[in-house]
Amino acid sequence: MSPPPAGQATRAMHHDTERCVRAVQSKDARFDGWVFTAVTTTRIYCRPSCPVVPPKPQNMTFYPSAAACQQAGFRACKRCRPDTSPGSPEWNARADSVARAMRLIREGVVDREGVQGLAARLGYSARQIERQLRAELGAGPLALARAQRAQTARLLIETTALPMAAITFAAGFSSVRTFNETVREVFGLPPGELRTRVRKRDGAQTPGVIALRLPFRAPLNPDNLFGHLAATAVPGVEEWRDGAYRRTLQLPYGHGIVALTPRPDHIACRLALTDLRDLTHAISRCRWLLDLDADPVAVDERLRADPLLAPLVAQAPGRRVPRTTDPAEFAVRAVLGQQVSTAAARTHAGRLVTAHGAVVDDPEGGLTHLFPTPDALAGLDPEALALPRSRRTTLTTLVSHLADGTIRLGVDCDWDRARAQLLALPGFGPWTTEVIAMRALGDPDAFLPSDLGIRRAAQGLGLPHTPAALTARAAAWRPWRAYAVQYLWATDAHPINHLPQ
Structure with missing residues (x-):
């Protein structure tokens, strides 16, 4: 079952x-x-x-x-x-309006923009969104957002020493009375008793840091997940330190630094935020980054049905797709990484960060900058880029479209529409478009049949290795072809496939 x-x-x-x-x-x-x-x-x-x-x-x-x-x-x-x-x-495997709405609610859009803002992002009326969510989830957007606010409040109560009044507004409640009533109703305990219980159990917390456990469905193989993030880390923005992947986060109300450490039954997460109202969004971004809401049993069952993929799945089940905390950032990095090595892509991105990224303070490590936003990159001088002229044009055109909103990349975007818009840009081919669809947009069926590493792996396994023939064979892997990519990449000895030492 x-x-x-x-x-x-x-x-x-x-x-x-x-x-x-x-x-x-x-x-x-x-x-x-x-x-x-x-x-x-x-x-x-x-x-x-x-x-x-x-x-x-x-x-x-x-x-x-x-x-x-x-x-x-x-x-x-x-x-x-x-x-x-x-x-x-x-909610991560579907592209319909309900799934897109749930991804936005999970990131706190209802708290920041209201139901009308949620509906506007999706191109529907508030009444239509209300009806669709109630039909499938038994609750409307306000009730779903309220449940999420309660969970955010519980995290702040249990992991910080903040006064309850500060937690009230950081969690998105409009009044202390509503906060108290909701916490008591949802958890059966008043806020003060929740804090007392966890302090007795877990002891004191580190000031200024929110420490929590991110659950996932087993199995989870951390090798390619954390290996990929560490091997491609942009200097100043990301690092691997003391067994944790650390990075800076650009958030709606401020910025943050997160440290994520793989454990046998959870991901240990340490968050330092400049504005606690960003907690819900930050947690959602971290879960998205590590693909923690995936159903590995369903994925592996489908891929294992192919006898040539079955040994890879049996050897290391539970591979996830390493994603990103910022789709626009990843799109820029994908262009910088076209037809160059991992090391060269990191160098190009690091130069861009140093020149255009906002400076941050990191008392616990070596992070120095936020990755520059499209607005910050909109005025960059193409001649200052150590890139071929054609790639400069590709990068500046992409940045311009991201900055003016012509192209929107996010958890709520339509995958097919985004693909069509990207393919229309100069210098964008199927590989760049599909890697953005896979890692930035989260399409679980994105596929890279022309990727050299995928073709080599396919040939080594006895699979068809021309793009057309491999695409035809991969039809049986749908809707999980992005996960098949992870298994195929893992046949290589590249550092992206191993936890850093």
Whole structure:
């Protein structure tokens, strides 16, 4: 028994009572985040893998989101903390309006721009978005945002020494009264008691740093994930230090520095933010970067069906797609990296950062800059770039379109439209467009059949190795071809495929 493939509506799953009951009775962690169990006798909701004795089936009811549980009057279980479940993999695997809305809500857009702002970004009316979200998730955008604010508040209560009044507004609540009522209603405890409980359990926290655990669905292979990020790190913006990938973050209200360390059952995350209102957005960016909401069981099951890929999957299951915290940044870096080595791409990007990036302070490491925004790069002198003339034109044209909004790259963009817009730019071919679709836009089906490393790997495995023939063979891997790329790349001894020492 496994969760449904991404793309199948969650509402179909939470209505499949028999299947959900089996998941709860077997404590199947693969269902965490897909569906939530509400117990009618205790008025508590849990994740399917909750360690307590399962309730009687007649006392279980199922919801597609934590927000729907909360809206129905259930509070979060103190044992399994269902509000901290990995996010549904559907929202990263689908390109429809509901998935795009969920990605935006996850990044705090409703708190910053309201429901009208969310709808405007998606090109729908607020009423249409409300109807679509309620139909699939059992809750509208305000309820979904409220559930997220509650989780942000809990993180701040448990990981900082901030006064409750400061946490109220940092988490996005409009008043202390609303904050207190929401925390008590969702978690069954007042804010002060939540803080007391965690201090007794975990001890004092580091001042100025928010330390948390980012959950994921097992298995997770960190080798290519962290190896890729470390091997391609831009000097001053990213680094590998003391077993952690560290980087600077450009955020809506300020900036931050994050350190991400792979652990056997979670990713340890340390965040230092100049404005705590950015916490929700920063966590979402980190989860997106590491592809933590993926469903590796579904991915590997599909790829393992190809007998020539099966040994790669069996050897190191759970590979993720290393993404980015800033789609515009990655697009610029993709152009800088065209037809050059990893080391040369880092050098070009580092020069751009030194010349145009904002300076930051990093007391715990060697980070010095934010990656320059498209606006900061819009006025750069092409002659100052140590690049071939054609690539200078490609870079300046891309930056101009990103700066004026002609091209928008983000979690909410339409993948096919973005591809068409990029392909229309000078110097953009299928490889550059697809690598941006894979790592910046998060399309799980992006594919690079012309990539030299992919072709060599395919040939070594006995797969077709011409682009056309490999594309035809890869049709059976859909919708997970971006993950097949990771497995194929991993056959090479390049540093991107290994955790740094």
